[in-house]
Amino acid sequence: MIHITLANPDHVAGISKVCSDGYWATHSETRSEKYIQGVIEEFYNHERILKEVSEMSRDWGGYFVALEDGEVVGAIGGGMIGEDIGEVFVLYLNPDRRNEGIGTKLLDALTKQQKEQFNATEQWVSVAKENQKGIPFYEARGFVVQHERPGYHDVEGERFPVLRYYRKL
Numbered sequence: 001m002i003h004i005t006l007a008n009p010d011h012v013a014g015i016s017k018v019c020s021d022g023y024w025a026t027h028s029e030t031r032s033e034k035y036i037q038g039v040i041e042e043f044y045n046h047e048r049i050l051k052e053v054s055e056m057s058r059d060w061g062g063y064f065v066a067l068e069d070g071e072v073v074g075a076i077g078g079g080m081i082g083e084d085i086g087e088v089f090v091l092y093l094n095p096d097r098r099n100e101g102i103g104t105k106l107l108d109a110l111t112k113q114q115k116e117q118f119n120a121t122e123q124w125v126s127v128a129k130e131n132q133k134g135i136p137f138y139e140a141r142g143f144v145v146q147h148e149r150p151g152y153h154d155v156e157g158e159r160f161p162v163l164r165y166y167r168k169l
Ligand SMILES: CC(C)(COP(=O)(O)OP(=O)(O)OC[C@H]1O[C@@H](n2cnc3c(N)ncnc32)[C@H](O)[C@@H]1OP(=O)(O)O)[C@@H](O)C(=O)NCCC(=O)NCCS
Pocket: 022, 026, 091, 092, 093, 097, 098, 099, 100, 101, 102, 103, 104, 105, 126, 127, 128, 131, 133, 134, 135, 136, 137, 138, 140
């Protein structure tokens, strides 16, 4: 049974693992090892995630985790980027657990938080243009592509454009 809950410090190692494994599985065909390692070191280190499960605000609503027998199998995090505009900042699963509905459950939990606590009426997400493991999911959940923009992360000129997706809540 999958249980979705707001993450606490007990979940830090599990979040780091699903995000790192998920990032490798999603991007290893298109990005250099150096690039991937840089992203993982910056965003998915334990110290940073510990802060992110401890200090929540309107801008960062914390991580929600999907747990099975106490083990983290997926994680999502987001925040508000405007008066009534929510954003999904990160969403990864254990790569062996895709297409079982876990991503939908996580997105539902984040969306409920953004609607109920912060009055979100729309939701955005950036997806790497080449990410065919993410785009069909967001499109199936009603997100529609709006425009393209350059990715933020740059490792020695290696940089990837993202598509900005939007849905009305
Ligand atoms: C994106 C991700 C979190 C989604 O979670 P998930 O548990 O696999 O997704 P779910 O099982 O809840 O839903 C999958 C939906 O996408 C649809 N889908 C998946 N692959 C598809 C494809 N190739 N073509 C069309 N639809 C597809 C499914 O039909 C399903 O929709 P439905 O319930 O209406 O049938 C997960 O696949 C993942 O970890 N992907 C790699 C990491 C990633 O890209 N993260 C997002 C970075 S922005």
